[in-house]
Amino acid sequence: MGVKLVSASAGSVEIVAPTTASNYTATLPAGTGTMVVNGVNSSIVSGTVAASTSGTSIDFTSIPSWVKRVTVMFSNVSTNGTSLIQIQIGSASFLTTGYVSNAFGATASLILGTGNSTTGLVLSSANAAAATWYGSVTLTLLSASSNIWTSVGSISRGDTTQAYVSSGGNTLSGTLDRVRITTVNGTDAFDLGSINILYE
Numbered sequence: 001m002g003v004k005l006v007s008a009s010a011g012s013v014e015i016v017a018p019t020t021a022s023n024y025t026a027t028l029p030a031g032t033g034t035m036v037v038n039g040v041n042s043s044i045v046s047g048t049v050a051a052s053t054s055g056t057s058i059d060f061t062s063i064p065s066w067v068k069r070v071t072v073m074f075s076n077v078s079t080n081g082t083s084l085i086q087i088q089i090g091s092a093s094f095l096t097t098g099y100v101s102n103a104f105g106a107t108a109s110l111i112l113g114t115g116n117s118t119t120g121l122v123l124s125s126a127n128a129a130a131a132t133w134y135g136s137v138t139l140t141l142l143s144a145s146s147n148i149w150t151s152v153g154s155i156s157r158g159d160t161t162q163a164y165v166s167s168g169g170n171t172l173s174g175t176l177d178r179v180r181i182t183t184v185n186g187t188d189a190f191d192l193g194s195i196n197i198l199y200e
Contacts, residue, residue, distance in 0.1 A: 047197040052077045052190040057182040060197050065175045070139040071198040072179060074123075076158060077133045081188030084127050086120030087137055087181055089149055091174035096120075101151075101168030107161045117184050121151045124164040127183075132158035132192065137166065139179070147172040 050058050052074075063070065072087055079085065086101070088094045101121045105112030115125030123137065135155030142148040150169040156162065181195055 044198055044200040047199070049194050049196045052181070052193045052195045054190060056186060056189050057180050058190065058195050059178065059180050061178040063177050063179065063197075063199055065177070067176065067199045068141045068144075069200050070176070070179055071136050072139070072181065073136045073196050073198070074133045074155060075194050077193035077195060078129070078131060078191055079127065079183060079188045080129050080191050081183070081185070082127050082129065083183040083185040083188045084115055084117065084122045084124060085133065085181065086117055086122045086184055087139070087151070087179060088120045089139065089170065089172060089176055090178045090180070091147065091172045091176055094178065094180050095170060095172060099168055099170045101166070103153075103164050103166035105162055105164040107163070112162060112164075119184060120182065121153075121166065121168045121170075122184070123153060123155050123166055124157075124162075126162075130159055134158050139176075141176070142169070147174060147176070149176065 047060050050060070052058055077085070084103075088096060096119050099118050099120055101118070102114055102116045103122045103125045104114050105125045113125050115122050121137065121139075123133065123135075133155055134157075135153065137151055137153030137155070139149050139151050142150050148169065148171050151167060153164075153166040155164050155166070179197060
């Protein structure tokens, strides 16, 4: 036996399951909306696109407490220097120490070497003022009780044939609520492109 709920206006509906059953299925029709299961939102939410055309950091804050995965996306992003671009995560404030982070690069015929950082999650093992970056890094919550986060990324230089993979992680003191994109030296400025996040 099925139940169909129809609403003529925006709002929310709570379905309370009977006590004699153990498995429930709820289907949302195509369109917009969200579903919360056991208090956890099942939607993939897009942040607001940020122009990475100025400043030394791009911040995404007010990330909801239920989030278990964050994807940071880069399109035509560039800085005015050679310091590596990196991602920092935080709970109430940004964590700037204790990261395990490595990146490895290559072309079709050349190994580009590795790069690392303990102050953030690096995207690549090299950078240049002329470099333009395309790709994404996914941050995943490994342990909700310990606030352990891991990362894996893949990014390419638009001005060359170079491609990089990266991985790393860190442990927060509380629930993740913010993500920052900056550089290792913290002083090189962004001068091109756009950055956004998806969270779920």
